[in-house]
Amino acid sequence: MAKRKKKSKVQKRAKPRRGNSAKRGKARKAAQAKRVAKAKPAPVKKAARKVKQPVAPVVESVAVEVIEQPAPGVITVTEVEETEIRKAS
Secondary structure, rough: OOOOOOOOOOOOOOOOOOOOOOOOOOOOOOOOOOOOOOOOOOOOOOOOOOOOOOOOEEEEEEEEEEEEEEEOOOEEEEEEEEEEEEEEO
């Protein structure tokens, strides 16, 4: 940090002393007029907000079973199962 420069000391003039003359009473300030209380407006009731019920997601399950007989005596069974979950709108 930079060093501060020292001020040169100059002799200051003394303030003239005030005379101690007889004190006279000061006039009092006029009292402010009191305010008339205004009627407060009645509090307004706020409408209660409706709480949304949580909506369950839609679950859709599909099961498909295919039985084929490509040739006599040969049986092919194909089974497919699918579950779909959709968000309810």
